[in-house]
Amino acid sequence: MNTKIALITGASRGLGRALATRLARDGWTLLLTARGPEELSHVAEDLGAGWLAGDVADAAHRAGLVAELERLGGLDLLVNNASSLGATPLPRWADYPLGQLPDLFATNVFAPLALIQDLLPTLRRRGGSVVNISSDAATGGYEGWGGYGATKAALDQASNVLAAEEPDIHVWWVDPGEMRTGMLAEAVGSDADAAPPPEDVATPAIVGLLTDGPASGRYVAAELLAPQGGRA
Known part of the structure; x- marks a missing residue:
């Protein structure tokens, strides 16, 4: 009866997989989703x-996730x-x-936002939490990161308004910092090897929020783990 239920998107690799492993x-109790069925x-x-x-x-697909969560009994944590x-x-x-921006905004x-709308009733009922994964590209002017950063800035503001509108749930938007993931490697190549794995910083920071x-x-993972960790 006291088991907490979480839905994690993008859970087959990177931060999603690391956080799922820790939770x-x-x-x-976890419901995991990602595009690739074999790896997931x-x-x-x-x-x-x-x-x-x-x-x-x-x-x-979102309707299928909602139906499965109803079968499980509800939702305490949504990790976008x-x-x-x-x-x-x-x-x-x-x-x-x-021409690529509409698809990028659709995903990011x-x-x-659509998942949040679908799942707000159960999150309200259970006093749940939403964790939206942001990026330093949402606030920094990094060459080449305009498209991705614009979507994360939009997600930050959506989170900000949601927090104001939904005082009975927690809404945290988290900048995980650079992580050694396939996405970072796709963006910067072998320089990604110098970044810490998501298990080292981002995962414990999010668990600390929970x-x-x-x-x-808005929280920065590295700052959460510092002695005086706090909001960005």
Whole structure:
């Protein structure tokens, strides 16, 4: 009866997989989703978690996730981690293929918002939490990161307004910092090897939010783990 239930998107690799691994160890009941069924099924089997493969930008897939969560009994934590990098190699704004931006916003902004809308009733009922994964590209002027950064800035503001409108749930938007993931490697190549794995910083920072339950807001993972960790 006291088991916490979490839905993690983009859970087959990177931060999503690392966080799922930690929450499974901590006794959470998990529903995992990502686009690729083969990789996702292996992760879910290893963790004893439920899974449903698909694209969170697809309304039918989101309906399937909602139905499965209803079967499980509700939801205590939604982690909107699934993201797309957009055009690569990372182009300057002067050269950005504008035709790719609608799909990028659909995945990085509209899909998380749609899941939130679908799941707010159960999150309200259970006093749950939303974790939206942001980026330093949302606030910094980094060459080549305009498309991805614009979507994360939009997600930040959506989170900010949601926090104001929904005082009975926690809404945290988290900048995980650079992580050694496939997405970062796609963006910067071998330089990604110097970044810490998501298990080292981002995962314990998010778990700390769940444990301590601070006020809704934007948090930087590395700062959360510092002695005077706090909001960005």
